[in-house]
Amino acid sequence: MSKTLLLLYKASVAHLNNLQKIAPDWSILHTTEKVVAEKMIENAEVVMGNHHLCESLPFNKQQLKWVQTNSVGIDFILKKCGSNLEGKIVTNAKGVYNNEICEHTIGLILTLQRNLHLIRDAQQEHRWERPMQLPLLSGKQAMIIGYGSLGKAIEEKLTMFGMKIFGVNTNTQYFFDETNTTKKHWKELLPAIEIVVLALPYTKDTINYFGEKEIVQLSPNAIIINIGRAGTLDEKTLYTQLIAGKIRGAALDVFNDEPLDATHPAWDIKNLFVSPHMARSREINPPFQFEKLFEENFSRYINKKPLLNIVDTIKGY
Known part of the structure; x- marks a missing residue:
């Protein structure tokens, strides 16, 4: 059974192709729908993205090892996801924006x-x-x-x-x-x-x-x-x-x-x-600024190299 990567955002064909080249034997899924995310996350080992992350985490069957967020600040994620992130590697988008x-x-x-x-x-x-x-x-x-x-x-x-x-x-x-x-x-x-x-x-x-x-x-x-x-x-x-x-x-x-x-x-x-929370623009459609960071980090994960931007979940950053 292949390992699963779940992307919680609209993924362009080019981005999907890049990720598939990094891990040819992985199943790469993507969705922005809550109900679909809850199903797709069941066997995911890696999840990238914030959208419906905390709502879908409880549906994972303990295979999840790493969560990459597309935000720099993660205090709201740590608070909302709570114990569902325990034991998981969490990385953020520091530097992207x-x-x-x-x-x-x-x-x-x-x-x-x-x-x-x-x-x-x-x-x-x-x-x-x-x-x-x-x-x-x-x-x-x-x-x-x-x-x-x-x-x-x-x-x-x-x-x-x-x-x-x-x-x-x-x-x-x-x-x-x-x-x-x-x-x-x-x-x-x-x-x-x-x-x-x-x-x-x-x-x-x-x-x-x-x-x-x-x-x-x-x-x-x-x-x-x-x-x-x-x-x-x-x-x-x-x-x-x-x-x-x-x-x-x-x-x-x-x-x-x-x-x-x-x-x-x-x-x-x-x-x-x-300034109505606009220092970072709202990205709706790909390509997204965080894609290159995740592609680099996913390559590191596959090749068992140290990940970038690992978050200390106790300190909160």
């Missing part, structure tokens, strides 16, 4: 720096409003909190603007200065930081990681960007500081409650830019 999320992050920063959101508001009201002075990114200090592959990719882009970047690794809580001789805690720098980028995963250790104590240390010239996970930022304190003018601006791609209700206070905060 870096370019796209980096471009969106730069767009959000420039929007706030150049007051483009306020100019758009003025246009809607038919007002010619030209700001007297607009700050440059060059020479500014930025802090990227969540210094993984995405954080480092964002650093590379921001450095091109002539910025000084401090990357914060949540495991160590520290960063090193340019000479690597002085070890300081990242919170000591907050009053001098003008751009904070949050790129954190959501785990038990990162809930409100950038909370009230951190937010109130920022200068009135500071802006906050969150393109990581909701729940890692104290939204309530942020809104209060924005309304009081104690922070220049913020752009959030993620929110604790999505989609935002029409009565949500975020809509009416002028210096808050609402």
Whole structure:
């Protein structure tokens, strides 16, 4: 009996052919239908994709060894799938969407720096409003909190603007200065930081990681960007500081409650830019950005080589 790979997404002919070349003797199935997935997963050894993953997992007859997700953040999958993932290798799509999320992050920063959101508001009201002075990114200090592959990719882009970047690794809580001789805690720098980028995963250790104590240390010239996970930022304190003018601006791609209700206070905060969870685009039809990663990882699995992006399910990333 051949081994089974189940793809929980629309798979193009080219992608299927590539996977079949990697494992000629495997049965490769694919579906986006819940009822069909529950049947197809019965004898699957490998599953790729998030769609109906958690609903179908209980129907597997214990053959499942590896699950590859098409998302980077997997907190919602770990929570929803629960014990059905125990004993399974789980890998994520870390790195796949870096370019796209980096471009969106730069767009959000420039929007706030150049007051483009306020100019758009003025246009809607038919007002010619030209700001007297607009700050440059060059020479500014930025802090990227969540210094993984995405954080480092964002650093590379921001450095091109002539910025000084401090990357914060949540495991160590520290960063090193340019000479690597002085070890300081990242919170000591907050009053001098003008751009904070949050790129954190959501785990038990990162809930409100950038909370009230951190937010109130920022200068009135500071802006906050969150393109990581909701729940890692104290939204309530942020809104209060924005309304009081104690922070220049913020752009959030993620929110604790999505989609935002029409009565949500975020809509009416002028210096808050609402980005409706769009740093990564919604891919509906193939080819998908994650295909090359999975083809590489599937080849590694077949050839008994170490897999890329193995998730520590206890840590949550």
